Amino acid sequence: MSGERTTSPRDVFRAPKGTHDILPPESRRFAAFVAAFSARADRFGYGLAVTPIFEHLEVFLRVGESTDVVTKEMYEFADKGDRRVALRPEGTASVVRAFVEHRPAEPWKVFYSAPNFRYERPQKGRYRQHWQVGAEVVGAPDPDVDLEVIDLAAGFFASLGLSRVRLKLNSMGDAESRAAYVARLRTFLEPHASSLGDDFARMLAENPLRILDSKNPAVVEVVERAPQLPEHLSPDAAAHFEEVQAGLQALGIPFELEPRLVRGFDYYTGTTFEFAAESLDAAQDAIGGGGRYDGLAAEMGGPDVSGIGFGIGIERALLACEAEGVFAAAAPPLDVFVVDKRIDTTGPEAAILLHELRLEDLRVDKASGGRSEKAQWKLAARHEARFTVVLESGAVELTVRERSTGEEHEVPRDLVVGWLYERASGSPA
Ligand code: HAM
Numbered sequence: 142m143s144g145e146r147t148t149s150p151r152d153v154f155r156a157p158k159g160t161h162d163i164l165p166p167e168s169r170r171f172a173a174f175v176a177a178f179s180a181r182a183d184r185f186g187y188g189l190a191v192t193p194i195f196e197h198l199e200v201f202l203r204v205g206e207s208t209d210v211v212t213k214e215m216y217e218f219a220d221k222g223d224r225r226v227a228l229r230p231e232g233t234a235s236v237v238r239a240f241v242e243h244r245p246a247e248p249w250k251v252f253y254s255a256p257n258f259r260y261e262r263p264q265k266g267r268y269r270q271h272w273q274v275g276a277e278v279v280g281a282p283d284p285d286v287d288l289e290v291i292d293l294a295a296g297f298f299a300s301l302g303l304s305r306v307r308l309k310l311n312s313m314g315d316a317e318s319r320a321a322y323v324a325r326l327r328t329f330l331e332p333h334a335s336s337l338g339d340d341f342a343r344m345l346a347e348n349p350l351r352i353l354d355s356k357n358p359a360v361v362e363v364v365e366r367a368p369q370l371p372e373h374l375s376p377d378a379a380a381h382f383e384e385v386q387a388g389l390q391a392l393g394i395p396f397e398l399e400p401r402l403v404r405g406f407d408y409y410t411g412t413t414f415e416f417a418a419e420s421l422d423a424a425q426d427a428i429g430g431g432g433r434y435d436g437l438a439a440e441m442g443g444p445d446v447s448g449i450g451f452g453i454g455i456e457r458a459l460l461a462c463e464a465e466g467v468f469a470a471a472a473p474p475l476d477v478f479v480v481d482k483r484i485d486t487t488g489p490e491a492a493i494l495l496h497e498l499r500l501e502d503l504r505v506d507k508a509s510g511g512r513s514e515k516a517q518w519k520l521a522a523r524h525e526a527r528f529t530v531v532l533e534s535g536a537v538e539l540t541v542r543e544r545s546t547g548e549e550h551e552v553p554r555d556l557v558v559g560w561l562y563e564r565a566s567g568s569p570a
Pocket residue numbers: 230231232233234259261266267268269270271272273275276277405427428429430431432433449450451452453454455456457458
């Protein structure tokens with residue numbers, strides 16, 4: 142088949158380039174991160190939204206969407222029924238599609254935790270499959286909602302223990318102010334089109350706002366003199382943005398105005414923001430970002446309602462946690478480890494004891510595979526088990542060693558579960 146690239150046999154059974162497995166013990170931190178976000182979103186009144194991992198291509202590829210994520214990096218393909226579909230590159234479009242389809246009562250407040258797919262050049266903190274937690278509110282245009290979602294995200298980072306995170310804030314204005322600004326920007330940039338290369342000319346034609354985001358030093362120099370977006374807001378958009386800023390100050394959430402902050406999707410209107418981790422490389426320091434997208438539902442054939450939300454890159458946020466030495470989320474010690482000393486280990490006595498202890502919701506484990514007693518004690522130590530129970534054939538009393546004191550107790554088999562439960566859970570006998 143022409144153009145098909147084959148993977149070398151050596152790589153076939155490795156995770157595809159730009160993807161990674163999330164396995165124990167790292168997966169514990171990942172799960173704790175998602176659980177902490179879910180609990181916080183729940184406290185803010187958001188419900189979980191789970192949408193398909195792929196959508197009809199049009200959900201992402203809407204008229205006017207000219208960004209790299211959508212035009213160059215999307216995993217899109219025809220399925221076996223010849224429908225054009227795409228793996229989701231982000232969560233917002235899917236959530237808004239679900240809103241348009243189901244028309245739930247407004248404001249509709251949802252959160253999610255999901256993988257996203259972008260055919261990017263992989264590097265540390267930039268993957269072809271990455272995970273995000275995020276939140277969206279559809280149908281609430283007031284500035285209080287901007288504050289709520291920013292508070293949800295900013296407070297979440299703080300709750301992880303992150304302190305070196307900067308909140309960058311901008312406003313893209315409403316459709317009217319944005320169109321006026323784009324026209325002014327284009328007029329300002331046009332004289333430079335011939336000298337700044339093809340990419341510049343293409344962006345100038347398609348979406349001059351993207352030029353504000355350029356890393357090319359020659360372009361940056363021109364952009365520094367360009368008119369700035371927040372100076373061109375309509376009175377309504379300016380008043381909204383003022384209220385958001387005043388609200389953030391009142392909530393004690395520090396922010397920096399960043400007039401050249403341009404986010405990676407064309408759907409943004411009004412407030413936009415990004416969280417940058419100072420502990421990460423500047424090229425991949427965005428650990429979260431979001432903003433308003435007031436026309437998106439209408440673009441999908443839905444009602445003309447507002448929307449706002451954010452996405453947080455889980456892998457990147459965890460890299461920031463590592464860099465700051467916070468949110469280690471280490472495994473708690475086991476409550477009980479069972480050392481099996483029986484010569485004939487085929488009987489179910491050990492399984493029964495573990496089953497009974499687990500019925501009490503204790504964290505319990507044992508070694509498997511007929512290991513030596515010494516190896517089993519080693520494993521108990523590695524798990525930092527608070528209590529180790531020694532199981533012997535025919536024993537009426539079992540020896541229980543308490544890790545903190547080194548004390549050994551002889552406890553009748555029929556009382557051992559209650560005995561361990563009381564001590565492990567700290568409840569009085
Ligand atoms: P985004 O800025 O494209 O926004 O992605 C959100 C976050 O996901 C980024 O700040 C970053 O932490 C992480 N991220 C993005 N791409 C990658 C990648 N290739 N590898 C690793 N991490 C990555 C959105 O996706 C919007 N849906 C956010 C939003 C929600 N806006 C409104 N509501």
